[in-house]
Amino acid sequence: MLSPVKFLLGFVITVALTFQPVYAQFQSPNDVDTTPASNSGSYSSEYGPTFRSTLIRSIMPHLTHPDFENAIWGVHVIDLNTGASLFSRNAQSSMIPASNTKLYTTSAALELLGTDFRYETHVWTNGEIQNGTLKGDIIVQGSGDPTISGRFNDDDRTKTFRDWAADLKAKGITRIEGNFIGDDTIFDDIALGSSWSWDYTTYWYAAEIGGLSFNENCIDIEMTGTTPGKVGEIEIFPATNYAQLINETVTVARGEETSTGYNRPWGTNTIYVKNKLRQGQTTTYSLAITNTALFFVHVMREVFESEGITVVGNLYDRSGLASVGNYRENGTILTTYTSPTLEEIVYILNKRSQNLFAENLLKTLGAKYKIDNNLVENGAVLASADDGHKAAWPVFGAVGIDTLQLNLADGSGMSRMNLVTPEMTTTLLKYMWNHPDQKIRHAFVNSLPRGGEEIGTLRTMFQSGPATASLAAKTGTLGYARALSGYVTAADGTPLAFSIMINHHTRGGNQTNRAITNVVNTLAQFKYE
Structure with a gap:
C-alpha cells in the first residue's frame, strides 16, 4: 500500500521613432527617478549617461500622457548582461501586479518541483x-x-x-x-483566493x-x-x-x-x-x-x-x-x-493566464511544504495558499528579492492584496534568465506569451513592430490595473528584462495597451552609444 507521504512525495538607444503619437512631454530628466538601485549593477563608463537620457526622452511622453494623470506607473528596465538599471519609474513602489503574479508562482514551482514533476490521481x-x-x-x-x-x-x-x-x-x-x-x-476547503x-x-x-x-x-x-x-x-x-x-x-x-x-x-x-x-x-x-x-x-x-x-x-x-x-x-x-509534466502545465498556465492552474500549483507547493516539514496530521494534508507561500518565500529571498516588502495573497493575481514592485519583478526575471538549470530556464522563458501568437494573451498585441521578433512577456489585467513584464532584445542585441505596471487607470485597456506597446517597442529600438 502507498502511504500518504509516499504518494504525495511522488507528485511530488537611440530612438527617433515612436509608434503612436506622443501627446505630452516631461519638463526635465528629474521627472523620472533613474538612479540604479544599489543591487542593480552598473553600466560601463564608456557609454556615459547619454543612452539613459535618450531612453528617458523616448519613454516618458507615453507615461505622462493626459490619459494617465490620475494613474500610477511603475517601470523598471535592466540590461541582462550586466544587471545595470537602464530606466526606472517608481520601480521600488508596491503595485498590484494582476496576472504578473503568475511569474512568481511558476518560477517557485519550477524551482521546487522541477520541470518533470507530474501529478498522480488514484x-x-x-x-x-x-x-x-x-x-x-x-x-x-x-x-x-x-x-x-x-x-x-x-x-x-x-x-x-x-x-x-x-x-x-x-x-x-x-x-x-x-x-x-x-x-x-490534499488541499484545504477554501475554494476561492484571498x-x-x-x-x-x-x-x-x-x-x-x-x-x-x-x-x-x-x-x-x-x-x-x-x-x-x-x-x-x-x-x-x-x-x-x-x-x-x-x-x-x-x-x-x-x-x-x-x-x-x-x-x-x-x-x-x-x-x-x-x-x-x-x-x-x-x-x-x-x-x-x-x-x-x-x-x-x-x-x-x-x-x-x-x-x-x-x-x-x-x-x-x-x-x-x-x-x-x-x-x-x-x-x-x-x-x-x-498528468502532463510541470513544464507542459506552466506553458499553458502562463500562455493562457490560466488562474486555476496557478492556484492549484500554489497549493501544491503548500502540500510539499507541509510534507517536508512533517506537518501532516491524520493523513489529510489540507494545504493552503499560505502554506504555498511559505514554501516559495525562501526561493524569492535567494533570488535577491526583499521578501519583507513582498506581499502575495494568491497564486494567479486575481487578488488585489498582491503587492510587488517592478524592481522585484526584474530581479526575478534576471534570475530565471540566468538560471543554472537550462531545463528550468527554458520552461519558464518558453511559457511566456509572444506577440501575435494565437495561443497566448498577447495575440492581439505586438503583431508587428520592432519588439515582435524577440518579445516574451507575461500580461496582467485586473480592474484598473494592468502589467506587462518579460524580456525583449534591444536593436544592438542586448537582452533586456522589463516590468511595466500601471495602477488606478480609468481610461480603459486600449490606451494602456498603446502606451505599454510604445514603451516596449522603444526598448526594442534601444542601442548603447
Whole structure:
C-alpha cells in the first residue's frame, strides 16, 4: 500500500521613432527617478549617461500622457548582461501586479518541483470483485491536478473517465455497489483566493480551487441564435445534469444590439444565461461550478454508466471519507491518471493566464511544504495558499528579492492584496534568465506569451513592430490595473528584462495597451552609444 507521504512525495538607444503619437512631454530628466538601485549593477563608463537620457526622452511622453494623470506607473528596465538599471519609474513602489503574479508562482514551482514533476490521481476501492460486481466504494484521491479535462486531450473532456471505466471493465467490473467519494483533502476547503471579488465567481477565470478538479471546474456552453424573438439554443459540455441552466437567451434580428449575461447565485449550481444573440450566431463560454470534488465524482459516475457500468450508491465529497476510514491502508488502487509534466502545465498556465492552474500549483507547493516539514496530521494534508507561500518565500529571498516588502495573497493575481514592485519583478526575471538549470530556464522563458501568437494573451498585441521578433512577456489585467513584464532584445542585441505596471487607470485597456506597446517597442529600438 502507498502511504500518504509516499504518494504525495511522488507528485511530488537611440530612438527617433515612436509608434503612436506622443501627446505630452516631461519638463526635465528629474521627472523620472533613474538612479540604479544599489543591487542593480552598473553600466560601463564608456557609454556615459547619454543612452539613459535618450531612453528617458523616448519613454516618458507615453507615461505622462493626459490619459494617465490620475494613474500610477511603475517601470523598471535592466540590461541582462550586466544587471545595470537602464530606466526606472517608481520601480521600488508596491503595485498590484494582476496576472504578473503568475511569474512568481511558476518560477517557485519550477524551482521546487522541477520541470518533470507530474501529478498522480488514484482511484481506490475498499471492496472486492464478486462475479463482475465491485462490492465497495470508489474513492478518488485527488493530488491537486488541474489537467483532467479536454485541454490536453484534443478537447475530449471525459477521456480520462472513459479510460478509467475501460480499466475497470478490463478487471471484470460491470457493476459497482458502493458510493463514489471525492477525496480532495490534499488541499484545504477554501475554494476561492484571498480577497477575490464575489461577482467574478460565475466566470471561468474565478473557478473554484480544488484538490480534485475536472474540466477546470467549469461547464462549457455553446449558444446559438434561432429565430428573432425566440429563445436561443444551448448545448452543455460535458453533457451533465450537475448544473441546472436557465435559458433566458433571446434571438434578435440582424443589426440589433447583442449582449451577454451570466449569473450563478452564490452557493448554487443554477446558472442563468441571458444573452442576446443574432439569428444564426454561435458563441461559447465557460462558467464556474461550485463544489469541485462533487462535480468530479458526479460526472465520473455519469460517464461510467454511459460506458456500461451500473452504479448503485451515492455521491460524496470529502464529507464521505468518515465512512471509509484509512482507505489507503486497507484499500486497493484500481487505476491511476498521470498528468502532463510541470513544464507542459506552466506553458499553458502562463500562455493562457490560466488562474486555476496557478492556484492549484500554489497549493501544491503548500502540500510539499507541509510534507517536508512533517506537518501532516491524520493523513489529510489540507494545504493552503499560505502554506504555498511559505514554501516559495525562501526561493524569492535567494533570488535577491526583499521578501519583507513582498506581499502575495494568491497564486494567479486575481487578488488585489498582491503587492510587488517592478524592481522585484526584474530581479526575478534576471534570475530565471540566468538560471543554472537550462531545463528550468527554458520552461519558464518558453511559457511566456509572444506577440501575435494565437495561443497566448498577447495575440492581439505586438503583431508587428520592432519588439515582435524577440518579445516574451507575461500580461496582467485586473480592474484598473494592468502589467506587462518579460524580456525583449534591444536593436544592438542586448537582452533586456522589463516590468511595466500601471495602477488606478480609468481610461480603459486600449490606451494602456498603446502606451505599454510604445514603451516596449522603444526598448526594442534601444542601442548603447
